Amino acid sequence: MSAFKTPSRRRVRSEVKTPLTPSLASALNGVTLDSPVKRSSSSIPVTDAFQRQASSGVIRKGGVESRIDVVVLDYVPPPISKPAEVKRSRSTPAIKNVADRDRFITSREHNLETLDPMALNTKSASPGHTARLVEATGVPLNRRILGYHLPPPTASSDTTLALQREFARPLYANRPGSLATSTGSTTNKTRKISTQPERVLDAPGLVDDFYLNLVSWSSLNCVAVSLDTSTYIWKADTGAVVQMGEAPSGTYVSSVNFSADGAFLGIGLGTGEVELWDVERGVKLRTMAGHQAQIAVLSWYSHLLSSGCGDGSVWHHDVRVPRHKVMELLGHNGEVCGLQWRKDGELIASGGNDNVVNIWDGRVGDTPVGGDTVATGNAKWTKRNHTAAVKALAWSPWQPNLLASGGGTNDATINVWNSTTGARLHTVTTPSQITSLHFSPHKKELLSTHGYPTNAIGVWSYPSLEKVAEIRDAHDSRVLYSAISPGGDMVVTGAGDESLKFWRIWDTTSETKKTKTARLEGATRSGVLSLR
Amino acid sequence: MPPTKQTTRQAITLKGSTALVTEFFKYAVNTILFQREVYPSDDFHMVKKYGQVVLVTQDLALENYLEKILKQVQKWILTGSVTQLVLVILAKETRTALERWVFDIKLVEPVGGEPGESSSKPETEIQSEIRAILKQIVSMVTFLPVMQEEKVFNILAYTSDSADVPVGEWIDTDPLAIEAGKSQQVKLRSFSTDIHRIEAMVAYRYEE
Numbered sequence: 001m002s003a004f005k006t007p008s009r010r011r012v013r014s015e016v017k018t019p020l021t022p023s024l025a026s027a028l029n030g031v032t033l034d035s036p037v038k039r040s041s042s043s044i045p046v047t048d049a050f051q052r053q054a055s056s057g058v059i060r061k062g063g064v065e066s067r068i069d070v071v072v073l074d075y076v077p078p079p080i081s082k083p084a085e086v087k088r089s090r091s092t093p094a095i096k097n098v099a100d101r102d103r104f105i106t107s108r109e110h111n112l113e114t115l116d117p118m119a120l121n122t123k124s125a126s127p128g129h130t131a132r133l134v135e136a137t138g139v140p141l142n143r144r145i146l147g148y149h150l151p152p153p154t155a156s157s158d159t160t161l162a163l164q165r166e167f168a169r170p171l172y173a174n175r176p177g178s179l180a181t182s183t184g185s186t187t188n189k190t191r192k193i194s195t196q197p198e199r200v201l202d203a204p205g206l207v208d209d210f211y212l213n214l215v216s217w218s219s220l221n222c223v224a225v226s227l228d229t230s231t232y233i234w235k236a237d238t239g240a241v242v243q244m245g246e247a248p249s250g251t252y253v254s255s256v257n258f259s260a261d262g263a264f265l266g267i268g269l270g271t272g273e274v275e276l277w278d279v280e281r282g283v284k285l286r287t288m289a290g291h292q293a294q295i296a297v298l299s300w301y302s303h304l305l306s307s308g309c310g311d312g313s314v315w316h317h318d319v320r321v322p323r324h325k326v327m328e329l330l331g332h333n334g335e336v337c338g339l340q341w342r343k344d345g346e347l348i349a350s351g352g353n354d355n356v357v358n359i360w361d362g363r364v365g366d367t368p369v370g371g372d373t374v375a376t377g378n379a380k381w382t383k384r385n386h387t388a389a390v391k392a393l394a395w396s397p398w399q400p401n402l403l404a405s406g407g408g409t410n411d412a413t414i415n416v417w418n419s420t421t422g423a424r425l426h427t428v429t430t431p432s433q434i435t436s437l438h439f440s441p442h443k444k445e446l447l448s449t450h451g452y453p454t455n456a457i458g459v460w461s462y463p464s465l466e467k468v469a470e471i472r473d474a475h476d477s478r479v480l481y482s483a484i485s486p487g488g489d490m491v492v493t494g495a496g497d498e499s500l501k502f503w504r505i506w507d508t509t510s511e512t513k514k515t516k517t518a519r520l521e522g523a524t525r526s527g528v529l530s531l532r
Numbered sequence: 533m534p535p536t537k538q539t540t541r542q543a544i545t546l547k548g549s550t551a552l553v554t555e556f557f558k559y560a561v562n563t564i565l566f567q568r569e570v571y572p573s574d575d576f577h578m579v580k581k582y583g584q585v586v587l588v589t590q591d592l593a594l595e596n597y598l599e600k601i602l603k604q605v606q607k608w609i610l611t612g613s614v615t616q617l618v619l620v621i622l623a624k625e626t627r628t629a630l631e632r633w634v635f636d637i638k639l640v641e642p643v644g645g646e647p648g649e650s651s652s653k654p655e656t657e658i659q660s661e662i663r664a665i666l667k668q669i670v671s672m673v674t675f676l677p678v679m680q681e682e683k684v685f686n687i688l689a690y691t692s693d694s695a696d697v698p699v700g701e702w703i704d705t706d707p708l709a710i711e712a713g714k715s716q717q718v719k720l721r722s723f724s725t726d727i728h729r730i731e732a733m734v735a736y737r738y739e740e
Contacts, residue, residue: 132712143615146689146697147705148601153593154684155571 193459193469197501198490201234203227208496210391210408210435210451210480211337211353213255213297215494217483218262222279223492225481225500226253231267233279236485244277245284257298259305262486264319266305268295274307276319288317288324293335297391299348301341301362306348308336314350316364327365331358331379340393342400347380347419349403351390357383357405359419381422387411392448394437396462404446406434414448414465428465430458435480440506441488447505449493451478457493459505474501545652546610549727553637554606556662556723556730561598561619561687562588563666564633567673568621570683582663601687604698609728612639613695617687620708624682629708629737631676633669636731640724652726661723665732668720676736710737 205227207214214226221236224244229252231244247253247269255268258279267275272291277284293310300306304326305317312332317324334353341348345362352358358379365375388408396402401420407413412433416426433451440447445468446460455478457471475495482493489506559581566576566587571594576587589595608614619633686708691697709715720732 143690143692144695144697145705145707146691146695146702147686148597148604149701149703150597152685152687153591153597155575155591 191459191468193471194504195471197474198504199502201500201502203494203498203500206494206496206498206500207252208477208480210389210433210478211296211335213257213337213391213481214253215481215483215492215500216256216258216265217485217492218258218265218279219260219486220262220279221486222258222262223483223500224256224258224265225494226256226267228252231256231265231277233265233282242282244279244282248273254294254296255298255307257300257305259300260302264300266298266300266307268298268307270294272309274298274305274317276305286319286324288319290325291315296335296337297339299339299341301345301348304341304345304364306339306341308339308350308352310335312336312352312354314339314348314360318364325374327375327377329358329360329377329379331360331382332356334389337389337391338393338405340395340403342395342419343397344400346400347395349393349395349405349419351386351393351405353389355384355386355388355390355407355411357381357386357390357393357403357415357417359383359403359417359422381417381419383415383417383422383424385415385424385427386413388433392434392437394439394446396439397441398439398444402439404437404439406430406437406448409433409451412450414446414460416446416462416465426463426465428460432456433478435478436482438482438484438491441484443506445506447482447484447491449474449479449482451480455479455495457482457491457503457505469505471503474503475499546727549725550606550609552658552725553609553728553730554602556665557605557617557635558598558602559586559588559662559666560633560635560669560732562586563669564619564621565589565594565685567670568631568676568679568683570621570685582659582666584663584666586666600701604702605689608689608691608695609637611696613692614689615692616690618690618707620686620688621679622684622686622708623679624684626681629710630679630683631737632708632710632735634733634735636729636733638729638731640727640729653724658723658725661721665721665723665730668732672718672720672734676734677738710735714739 203225206225207228216224217236218224223234223236225232225234229247231247231253233242233244234240235242244265244267247267248271251270253267254270255266257266258264259266263279264285265277265279267277269275272289272293272295274288274291274295275284276286276288288305291307291309291311291313295307295309297308298305299308303318303320305319306314307317308314312330312334314329314332314336315325316327316329318326329348329350332350332352332354334355336350336352338351338357339348340350341362348360348362350358350360359381360377361380365377383405386405386407388411390405390407392404392406392414394404396404401418402425403417403419405415405417407415409432412431413427413429414434414437415424417423418425430448430450432454434448435451436449438447439445439462444462446462446465448458448460450456450458454470455473455475457474457479458467459469460466461468474493475497477496479493479495481495482491484491489504491503491505492500493503494500562576563586565571566573566589571589571591573587575589575591575594577590578585579588580586589598605614605617614637616637617635619635620629621631621633622629686705688705688707689702714737715735716738717733717735720734722729722731724730
């Protein structure tokens, strides 16, 4: 402690007499700068002599230094340094004593003043510097300062990990506007919708596959749902469940769709066949074969049943004639998973796994006479704005030229198109994959269902495309299938959590609401019903 | 018989106190590393501790590194040979010290005296004191200068001359002090067990 420190003080004083202090050097510099003439005449010999003197430690009188006369002026040992030194050395071991320490800190300020010139000495290894550091840190010198021999590890900046995180980001994306503790329902001020389903139906075996379309709701108020190999009709009016037969062994149902009048049900199979069923009698009318891959989507217009196939083709089947395939639409490189006829049959929109949206003329061309060839159509518009598979397609019921399309996980964007001009009218980006879209029949609103991470049902106003309401975590897993009720107030959603949920999204007039609730009270207050 | 009983009890208390202090260091260091953004924030996860949420690193390398250091620190605390623990935050490029988080470790009750008489402090009270320090560390972020540059940290242990030092693992180092004229100091809260008293302080580089 003091044995260590005192020499440092001595050295400070001794430096006053030695010529090599930094202050002297700087003073010398100042002189040479002040009189450049003198320097030019005698710079080399003076420096030489100076160095010799310096190395010998003796300064001759009459040398440059004495002429400069700065040595004495620079380093005057301050009178207060001595008592301060005494205090310091005494206080060092007594660190435990708070009073001593306080005095020690006060005296430090004195010391700092006097020792300030020492800061010029950049050789930090000198004891004087150490002493100063000791003061600055308030640590006595009889201690050892130890550090671990290894440097701390650098922050992990694994590039592959960063890349993986980037890829996984859509799945773990922040749920905007949600608190960590939120149960997951946010509703806009402007309108409140019930975040609880009106009814839950158990749907064991409902396939969790984005590309399929397994739920349909007919104009006769029947809901068709396919559970792996079997299709069931749930009659919303009575709550009765009817099975619509099984898919042939070795395959599964990949799509269902009701005809506009609700009397017929088209069922697409994994092997490429399209079956036609009579809903009322529950019998299969015919099987229309020809496709070589899974039928992921079906859409009806009048007597035409159109099927979207895994090979990227869309066929129009005329269900009335034996040779059912009347037209072929070739415009996708990937599986067609979205297909929607416009109500008037003028246009049909298709979306595929190749991220393309096509809008086709709905008129069926004349079938060439003879042979197996059929008329082929050309896309009226081809839209490549989406960056993921397009499954969600919806035509507006109140403005015929509006088509909404929604992309998958990497896209998660809803685009609204004008089918007449081909213009993209609106775009809104959502937090998650869009699995289906519906326009409300009665309101200027758009409904979307979403996959990870929100598993939400969203309602958007049109044309502003502002979020009107949202039901977060509508299902336990991604919401995949949805259908809108004939009344236009209810929406049924199906998801990989093997349940169907019925939501009241749009309240129609209070009258119909009353009757609806009454009907629900009568039929299904029993809670969860099983379809099987 | 009674004296031996008391000494064993004391030994246990010393050990318990040491463990408590070491554990506090672990969470304090983690909190500082997170709050001062020495490591990216997504390396940390939330842990419930002292009745509040504390962010602890999940970076395995860093975890092991801290564990090794704290293991040795625990030994030193047990033998009473460490007086101060300092977490220095340095600029990565220039190696200049930007912040020094100083924890003084003091023995409250020198060995001897009347061991049985000391009023033992309830653990809940100690925990609430620790909580107060950790909260204070978090709140320091609001007025400590923003450190733009890349940062690294270093942990220094101020030990007595007689301390047992594992050869090759711990080496004498520079105190990594901040120049006195450019340093500002803030004293933080303190906490104490029956044996130890921890006083916290932060010094940071402040240039006008």
